[in-house]
Every structure is written in structure tokens, then in C-alpha cells.
Amino acid sequence: MNTYNFADIIHSSVSRAPSSPAIIAQGRTISYGELGSRTNQAGNLFAGLGTQPGDRVAVLFANDFRFLEICFGLMSIGAVPVPMNSKLGADTLAYIYRDSGSRILVYHASMGDKARIIQEQADVVSSVICTAESYPSDFGLNSLVYDELLPSQNPDLDVYPTREGDLCLLPYTSGSTGNPKGCRLTHGGQLWNVTAIAQIRDLQHDDRIVISLPLYHKNAMLSMKAVFYSGSSAVILPAPEPAEILQTIETHRCTYISGVPALYRMLVTHLKESSASYDLGSLKYAICGSSDAPVELLEDISKWMGIEVYEGYGLTEGGPVVLESRKGMHKPGSAGFPLPGGSIRIVSLLEEDVPAGTIGELWVRNPGVADGYWNLPEVTKKRITEDGWLKTGDMAWQDDEGYVYIVGRKDDMINVGGENVYPKEVENILLQHPHIEDACVLPIPHALKGEVPAAFVVTRQPIDKQEIKRFFIERGPAYAHPREIYDLHAFPLTGPGKVDRTRLKQMLAEQLQKGESTPS
Structure with missing residues (x-):
């Protein structure tokens, strides 16, 4: 197996253009050189706390650029970040902490109340708090302070030589029924996925995305991985506020946007109802995924934002991105084609391939598919075949030209x-x-x-x-x-x-x- 640490995507961009902007957030612009140094310092910080290759570290955060440097810093030393959905209840977050076997909880000060409950219920031994300008001296969580520890760390780091099949990231599915499930994503699988996305989106170093969705979610996190891989840049907003998103596109000359249908619906409604005007001429296209997008909404986006909309489909354990349409290869309502290097099947209840135009369950196989569910061998055996096909549970059909259309969950x-x-x-x-x-x-x-x-x-x-x-x-x-x-x-x-x-x-x-x- 080849050795390759996924965090190297940042270091590669640092070596190509250290002074180029990587992140614009929280009133500052962070260059690739600074991002690389901070990521290395984060890695050294957690190594100094005893974190070993393979150790899991839970990360509970708001939309703050430090979430990214922490996650990639952990990957750099061979550790495994567990990004936590901050919208979940504290009881569920405590379950994720225990189930993942995390040895440290890293959290944003705004998540203090949930962090306290997690510490109590999951017997957290070690925790690290990331603060804003200041934090209460009586916070009462006995946490180390990231912002005080980071400056003292060495900005140089020998990246741990992980293998392609080593665990890189352990996100948990939403758990709409039962407890959330950890998805074992590998270094090699994540590199394949981000390489394919950067290729079909034709990302260049001068491209810039605006991100307002939570960074822990696959939609935003995948976009950030593609940014780091391509050496382009991102403007990260704290929340999806339509006026702020549109003004950000104008101010920072963003070239594309990625989001979910609900986000675009808010943007279109604001453009229809607001008296304000925005210069969106820098935008080249929009990516819409993570849930179904009605054709009427796609038409509204094109009309009111003046751009093409490319649809996609993915799931946490699937790559995460499995399908995406692209320039010259798009039909409204279709999620597009498999990414280069990926394959799909659409099967009947008897698990036999169905002809074009027939609805069946979507199965996917690609290098990014999770190598299993954490601590759930029976679920893994049920959902992932021995030859690597993931049974998505989503129903779909494919037309004669190969375009794939998602019609909903099998259970729905x-x-x-x-x-x-x-x-x-x-x-x-x-x-x-x-x-x-x-x-x-x-x-x-x-x-x-x-x-x-x-x-x-x-x-x-x-x-x-x-x-x-x-x-x-x-x-x-x-x-x-x-x-x-x-x-x-x-x-x-x-x-x-x-x-x-x-x-x-x-x-x-x-x-x-x-x-x-x-x-x-």
C-alpha cells in the first residue's frame, strides 16, 4: 500500500503558493503559509497531549476556521477527527463520544453547555476549549485553552506516513432512526474523492467559494477539501443568512457556491422580495446537493442568480460525493453521473440489475466508500457487499444517456x-x-x-x-x-x-x- 496522509493536500498548496489566500473568515484573511503553520502547530499540540496515530478526537464546533486546522492537524499526526453535528442533542453527542472511543473533546466556547453534559455523561478525561476574544474564568469545565497553547507549538511537523487504507475521518450519520453510525473514511478514499471533485468542477487557484452551511456537514467539508486540494480559497460565514451570503459574493468576487435546496430557496426568496441589489457577476455556477431539488427551484436559481446549477448526490459513507453533473453534462432534475473512478448499479428487490428507466435501489462502488461502520460489523455486512458495493437505501433510475435521477429513500x-x-x-x-x-x-x-x-x-x-x-x-x-x-x-x-x-x-x-x- 502507498503511504499518503490526506492532510498533505494543504502542504502541497503551501509549497505551490504560500502567500495565496486560503480562508477568509472572522474578519481576517489566512494565507496558505499561515494555514500550513497553524495546522502543523495544531498537530504538535495534540501530539504533545499524548494523541497517538489512530486515536479518535471529537471536535464540536461552530463555523470557525480553527475547526479546519484542528481536523487537518489531527490527520497530520495520524489521529482521527470525529466531527460532531452541533445541532444534535447533548445526550446523542455523548453517545457519539463514547461510541467512537474518543480520548479528547475539542469544542468551541459557544458549545460550552453541550460540552459540559458530554463531559459528565461520557466521562471525558481531557478537553480543549477554543475561545473567542475572551472566555469566562469560571467556565467550570477544567479545559485546556487552545488559543493559549497554540502559539507555543512548533510550526514545523513531520507528517505521519499513513497508508491509503488507514482511517482518516470518522463522521457519524444523522441517525434519523436509532443511534448515529460512525463511517470509516480512509486517507486514500478521501484523496480520490477530492481529486475527482476538483477535476469535474475544473477548480483553479483563483476560484473562490462562499460557505455558510455547517463545516461539520459533508457538503461544506467536501467543498473545503476541494479548496485546499486546488489551492483556491473560501469565504466562511457563521450562518446561512441570505443578505450576508449575497453581499459576500459581491464583496469577495466569489466564483461559485455550494449548498442545499433550502439555502437556495432562501436566497431566491430574498432576491424576489428585497429592494437591495447585488452584483453576482463573478459567479460561474452553483452546486446543489444533499437533498432533492425541484426543477422549479433550479429554474428560479438560474433566473434570479444568473448562473447554471449543477446537481449532485452523496452520502456520508459513500465517498461522500457519488454523483455530480457538470458543464455540458447536465439535465435539470438529474444528479448527474458517477465521479471518475466510481460505478453504480440500480437493482430490484431481488438485487438484480434493472433496465434503464426502471426505479430500483442505488448501489455505489468507488475508492471513497467507507470501509465499514464503526463497531457495527453486522450493519457493515448488511450494507456493504464483499466486493465493495454500498447499498445506499436510496431509490433511483437511470435514463438511456446515463443520467441518474434520485426519487427518494427506500424506506419512504x-x-x-x-x-x-x-x-x-x-x-x-x-x-x-x-x-x-x-x-x-x-x-x-x-x-x-x-x-x-x-x-x-x-x-x-x-x-x-x-x-x-x-x-x-x-x-x-x-x-x-x-x-x-x-x-x-x-x-x-x-x-x-x-x-x-x-x-x-x-x-x-x-x-x-x-x-x-x-x-x-
Whole structure:
């Protein structure tokens, strides 16, 4: 096996152009030379605390550039960062800490309350706090202070020679059902994924991305890896605020943006409703992924932001990016093609390949697929075949030209009296209605059919629910029409900005229990 440490992507960019900007965040510009030195210092800091190659270190952070130097500093010494979803409850975070076997908790001062609970529940022996300008002297967590320790560390570091198959990163899936699962991502797999992304996006050193999604999430983290690999730069914002994102694009002449549908919906709504104007002429394209994007939204992005939108698909254990469209190879509604070096299958319930145009489960195989789930050999055996195919649990179909279309989760399929109904197909028809801004379809019990669709919708103005049903039946199969329609001002979102289907399921159950037709 070749030896290659994934953190070398930063050091390679340092050697090519040390004075070029790498990160613009928190009121400062950090060059590659400075980023390389700080990353080395972070590695030396944790090595000095006794961190050994293979040790896991949990990282609980806000959108702060130090999250990146800490993660890559840990990789540099052969340790394994465990990026934690800061939107999760403290009990779940404590579970992740224990399950991963982390030996240190590194956290941002703004996460102090959750860090305290993690320390109590997971018996954390050692913790490191990253502060802002100052921090309370009575913080009470007995933590070492990163900002005080870092300046004393040597800015030179002998990068640990990891092998391609060594563990590089241990992110945990969201755990919508049951506990989150750790995904074993390797150094070689991450290098393949970021090399392929930089290639199909044609990233150059003068490209610049704006990032507002959480850095712990695969969408933002993958983009940052591609930035470091290509020697380009990123503007990192603390949160996805539409006006700030658009002003940042104008001020810093960003050349592309990556996000989830909910983020773009906010941007388009702001551009429609705000009297402010923004110069977005520097933008070349947008990447939209992580969840389904209606064609109507893609058209709105193109119209209001003046750019092409390329869609993609990925999952934490899948690379993470598996599919992406690109210039000259894009059809609205399609997630595109497998990345160079990756393969897919679409299979039936009997796990046999299906013909083009037929919906089946998407299987993927590429060098970036996780080499298993942490401490879950039975789940690994069930989800990943002996010859390396990951069963994604997502339903998809492929057209005659090879474009792949994602239709939803296998578990979300609604069986209406023997007819298979996929929520995305119902949502796409509802979104054609001029008064519906967003839609999410879920199953409800039915005495004769077993289960039928119900729809939550976000509308531009009050709607007639019977008229919406008629609208659907005129355009889609009658058996798939939503029997109940619930109008909301906005959908609940997860930390990465996806529609929180778990919360909507809870709301739906509450309404069904009450026997009401409209949620409160």
C-alpha cells in the first residue's frame, strides 16, 4: 500500500503558493503559509497531549476556521477527527463520544453547555476549549485553552506516513432512526474523492467559494477539501443568512457556491422580495446537493442568480460525493453521473440489475466508500457487499444517456393498495402549483389502501385544499394524490439545512392523534 496522509493536500498548496489566500473568515484573511503553520502547530499540540496515530478526537464546533486546522492537524499526526453535528442533542453527542472511543473533546466556547453534559455523561478525561476574544474564568469545565497553547507549538511537523487504507475521518450519520453510525473514511478514499471533485468542477487557484452551511456537514467539508486540494480559497460565514451570503459574493468576487435546496430557496426568496441589489457577476455556477431539488427551484436559481446549477448526490459513507453533473453534462432534475473512478448499479428487490428507466435501489462502488461502520460489523455486512458495493437505501433510475435521477429513500416509499408511490414524485407535481412554495409528502394510515400520501406545503397565499387535490389528479395518478394537506409558514430544518422529515412525521402523528385536519 502507498503511504499518503490526506492532510498533505494543504502542504502541497503551501509549497505551490504560500502567500495565496486560503480562508477568509472572522474578519481576517489566512494565507496558505499561515494555514500550513497553524495546522502543523495544531498537530504538535495534540501530539504533545499524548494523541497517538489512530486515536479518535471529537471536535464540536461552530463555523470557525480553527475547526479546519484542528481536523487537518489531527490527520497530520495520524489521529482521527470525529466531527460532531452541533445541532444534535447533548445526550446523542455523548453517545457519539463514547461510541467512537474518543480520548479528547475539542469544542468551541459557544458549545460550552453541550460540552459540559458530554463531559459528565461520557466521562471525558481531557478537553480543549477554543475561545473567542475572551472566555469566562469560571467556565467550570477544567479545559485546556487552545488559543493559549497554540502559539507555543512548533510550526514545523513531520507528517505521519499513513497508508491509503488507514482511517482518516470518522463522521457519524444523522441517525434519523436509532443511534448515529460512525463511517470509516480512509486517507486514500478521501484523496480520490477530492481529486475527482476538483477535476469535474475544473477548480483553479483563483476560484473562490462562499460557505455558510455547517463545516461539520459533508457538503461544506467536501467543498473545503476541494479548496485546499486546488489551492483556491473560501469565504466562511457563521450562518446561512441570505443578505450576508449575497453581499459576500459581491464583496469577495466569489466564483461559485455550494449548498442545499433550502439555502437556495432562501436566497431566491430574498432576491424576489428585497429592494437591495447585488452584483453576482463573478459567479460561474452553483452546486446543489444533499437533498432533492425541484426543477422549479433550479429554474428560479438560474433566473434570479444568473448562473447554471449543477446537481449532485452523496452520502456520508459513500465517498461522500457519488454523483455530480457538470458543464455540458447536465439535465435539470438529474444528479448527474458517477465521479471518475466510481460505478453504480440500480437493482430490484431481488438485487438484480434493472433496465434503464426502471426505479430500483442505488448501489455505489468507488475508492471513497467507507470501509465499514464503526463497531457495527453486522450493519457493515448488511450494507456493504464483499466486493465493495454500498447499498445506499436510496431509490433511483437511470435514463438511456446515463443520467441518474434520485426519487427518494427506500424506506419512504408509500404502498397505496399495491401501487408504489414515491414522495418526490408527488412533491414534484404539487410544486407545479403556482401558490405552493415547498412540499413534503409522508404516509398516513388508510382503512382500505393500507396507507396513502399526506402533504405538508408552504404556500405563497391561502389555498383551497380541495382545489389542490383536483390540481394533482389532473396531472398525476389518482391513487397517489394527497388525502390530507397541511399548510405551514415554513418547514423545520435540520442543522445542514435539509427538511426535517422526522419532525414533520412527529407533527403529522400529533394531528392524526387529535383527529384534526390542520396542524396547529
